């Protein structure tokens with residue numbers, strides 16, 4: 001059910017925002033949406049929170065640009081919804097995410113290997129609250145998904161949605177930012193998926 005709702009003006013457009021939850025549970029997720037969501041093929045994204053990438057502009061992931069691009073895409077179309085799920089560290093929480101990051105830093109391993117070494121499943125995310133939120137918003141059962149994550153696509157299908165189409169988000173960086181990111185990849189231990197970044201001169 002919708003717990004609270006308002007309208008938010010952002011750098012990426014004006015969105016309806018609301019929190020969603022289920023009776024008797026303090027757990028919440030947030031949605032940002034625009035326009036009519038009942039049309040089949042409406043665009044959606046299930047976005048997992050990443051305070052480092054989104055708020056602190058960390059350079060070792062693309063969560064911030066992904067969220068910004070998803071908001072821009074909804075705004076460009078004039079309709080769509082982003083479900084923002086509090087799933088730090090693929091659902092492990094911020095404490096374990098940071099412990100994993102420290103193991104990555106000290107041992108030169110990737111985040112999946114770090115989770116293995118902590119005895120954690122590689123992905124602990126649960127999408128039931130996303131289903132609640134999509135239902136609250138009256139989103140059509142046939143959707144277009146902004147994601148190339150097969151786990152999220154499967155979760156949506158299990159929630160009763162048909163994936164009409166899906167696409168990976170891409171985003172652009174300036175020459176200066178591109179050079180900076182490339183330098184950090186070469187000189188530092190930052191990993192970036194350049195395949196998803198469109199260079200603009």
Ligand SMILES: [Zn+2]
Pocket residue numbers: 050052053054061062063064
């Ligand atoms: Zn991130």
